[in-house]
Amino acid sequence: xxxxxxxxxxxxxxxxxxxxxxxxxxxxxxxxxxxxxxxxxxxxxxxxxxxxxxxxxxxxxxxxxxxxxxxxxxxxxxxxxxxxxxxxxxxxxxxxxxxxxxxxxxxxxxxxx
Amino acid sequence: xxxxxxxxxxxxxxxxxxxxxxxxxxxxxxxxxxxxxxxxxxxxxxxxxxxxxxxxxxxxxxxxxxxxxxxxxxxxxxxxxxxxxxxxxxxxxxxxxxxxxxxxxxxxxxxxxx
Numbered sequence: 001x002x003x004x005x006x007x008x009x010x011x012x013x014x015x016x017x018x019x020x021x022x023x024x025x026x027x028x029x030x031x032x033x034x035x036x037x038x039x040x041x042x043x044x045x046x047x048x049x050x051x052x053x054x055x056x057x058x059x060x061x062x063x064x065x066x067x068x069x070x071x072x073x074x075x076x077x078x079x080x081x082x083x084x085x086x087x088x089x090x091x092x093x094x095x096x097x098x099x100x101x102x103x104x105x106x107x108x109x110x111x112x113x
Numbered sequence: 114x115x116x117x118x119x120x121x122x123x124x125x126x127x128x129x130x131x132x133x134x135x136x137x138x139x140x141x142x143x144x145x146x147x148x149x150x151x152x153x154x155x156x157x158x159x160x161x162x163x164x165x166x167x168x169x170x171x172x173x174x175x176x177x178x179x180x181x182x183x184x185x186x187x188x189x190x191x192x193x194x195x196x197x198x199x200x201x202x203x204x205x206x207x208x209x210x211x212x213x214x215x216x217x218x219x220x221x222x223x224x225x226x227x
Contacts, residue, residue, distance in 0.1 A: 046216070051213065089156060093213060101158075103156040106155045
């Protein structure tokens with residue numbers, strides 16, 4: 001089955017700096033890669049996703065890059081703000097398979113004002 | 114309802130008792146997932162339902178755990194003879210179809226076994 005590794009486990013940045021979180025996956029057939037944000041005490045919510053037919057996707061201050069050859073993908077947050085502080089989870093799945101998302105272990109991002 | 118609904122929000126139970134956790138997915142969503150999140154940890158897959166197909170139970174940690182989904186909608190996760198290590202937040206999610214579509218999470222049920 002799929003295995004997703006995520007790092008770092010914790011990340012502290014100054015407000016305005018960029019943050020990068022990286023994930024690797026094991027199943028080369030995986031073709032859908034979402035990122036979820038979980039604020040303290042709340043449910044995970046999708047913030048951005050990417051499919052394997054593109055190498056990069058951007059939504060305002062958030063971007064995701066995918067390297068299928070190396071089987072890794074990354075979340076980039078620019079101009080970080082205190083409200084970006086949360087736990088971020090990457091995930092991977094084969095979208096034609098009857099499978100559930102496999103999540104990484106999470107990254108706790110703290111943005112210092 | 115507008116989103117995935119789980120009940121109860123919190124459950125405290127004595128070791129050895131059985132518990133049932135309920136999930137109401139978004140109407141029309143054919144895929145339903147259960148995950149477990151221990152304090153400060155990641156999302157551990159438990160079980161997955163897709164339409165009328167047999168569920169993928171590969172994530173269930175022991176035979177004390179079972180789940181069913183009636184009528185392709187509401188799902189119940191049952192934990193028999195609860196143990197202290199079962200204490201966690203149990204999250205349900207649904208998506209419109211399998212795989213590569215957004216999974217919407219419920220608010221979770223925080224289970225505490227004392």
